[in-house]
Ligand SMILES: NC(=O)C1=CN([C@@H]2O[C@H](COP(=O)(O)OP(=O)(O)OC[C@H]3O[C@@H](n4cnc5c(N)ncnc54)[C@H](O)[C@@H]3O)[C@@H](O)[C@H]2O)C=CC1
Ligand SMILES: N[C@@H](CC=O)C(=O)O
């Protein structure tokens with residue numbers, strides 16, 4: 001009998017530096033401490049925080065950072081010989097986060113980031129740097145928070161041609177919409193709650209104006225379609241223009257309002273749009289409440305995949321970041337966008353105005369003779385056919401609320417009609433248009 005081989009020497013710990021100890025950074029410290037032993041067994045080696053850095057050393061974060069070396073200087077954090085992985089949780093597309101990311105990858109260190117703005121704007125150049133240095137660039141937390149959707153698409157669905165990916169990509173907006181649905185909090189109060197829960201971006205206009213969802217959508221599109229990231233090609237309309245009557249009327253029409261990011265690739269090119277939409281009340285996306293996110297990806301062999309889970313908050317986001325760190329500890333990583341950057345192709349931007357569908361239109365008008373004729377004329381002149389017309393007779397929002405549902409038609413025609421109506425002296429504020437999704 002031959003002697004059994006000597007047991008393999010245990011692998012050295014993976015040494016991690018954390019940059020930015022706010023909502024997400026605090027969650028990562030807590031998770032690495034709480035599940036330390038389990039994580040070490042799963043990773044095949046221990047994962048040690050060796051250094052931390054943020055703007056204010058003395059801020060009370062409710063966690064004890066004294067076991068870890070504090071670095072005021074981000075460059076020193078990156079340059080330290082005892083750091084294998086840099087975790088960027090600062091935020092912002094450019095500035096300190098980008099400098100840190102470039103230095104970390106340039107020094108051959110692994111980079112884990114939660115920063116969708118930075119990946120959406122600079123993901124390709126960072127991925128090139130990672131390739132040149134043969135080091136990992138991981139960003140699971142950047143899209144749909146705790147949902148492991150990057151891993152699922154990058155790995156689990158990697159054999160499929162994906163033609164369409166869509167979903168609820170911003171927890172703050174979904175939280176606000178759900179609160180409005182319940183008829184409780186106002187828009188402003190619901191946003192304040194979302195901020196207090198740690199869901200919102202440092203600048204919440206990124207959430208409510210659809211920009212954060214656009215960042216995430218552009219990343220998903222690159223991964224799903226094998227195309228070059230192109231944040232400039234994503235159009236974003238947020239939820240700021242919604243009023244309580246929109247939520248109510250959508251419900252009366254058998255739908256719910258959701259901020260939907262949708263990317264589709266066909267023979268016309270790549271369509272990427274974030275906008276509030278009416279979702280049929282029996283579609284799974286209509287049931288996604290609070291700060292949850294959901295992503296639907298349609299693969300040509302696997303069919304429809306539906307992922308749901310917490311899209312924001314300390315715990316779920318930390319879960320995604322630490323999963324990336326564990327992959328690095330196991331040496332399980334590949335190109336950031338599932339193929340080398342040079343293999344990604346450029347897709348022309350599809351003409352969004354040519355997309356055909358039904359639309360919900362809401363106007364607030366002065367209660368006077370001739371207004372309805374004016375609406376009908378604008379629709380006729382633009383070639384928009386009206387399926388139904390609702391005027392409840394209530395006076396709110398400084399006027400009378402009128403809701404139209406159009407027949408199927410090109411978006412461009414409805415936009416032209418609404419532009420004409422927005423210029424009318426009898427229409428108050430900006431008309432609201434939402435596609436009615438047939439999913
Ligand atoms: N909060 C959430 O639910 C989620 C956040 N993210 C992303 O995670 C990142 C961090 O978000 P949060 O933790 O919510 O933000 P936060 O504002 O709570 O924390 C940011 C941290 O970075 C530090 N920081 C900011 N500017 C700095 C600078 N110039 N130099 C050094 N340190 C600086 C701050 O001191 C703070 O410790 C962002 O990219 C965000 O988009 C991603 C998914 C979910
Ligand atoms: N502000 C974001 C946080 C996660 O990405 C959101 O609300 O979804």
Ligand code: NA
Nearest residue numbers: 140143145147
């Ligand atoms: Na994720």
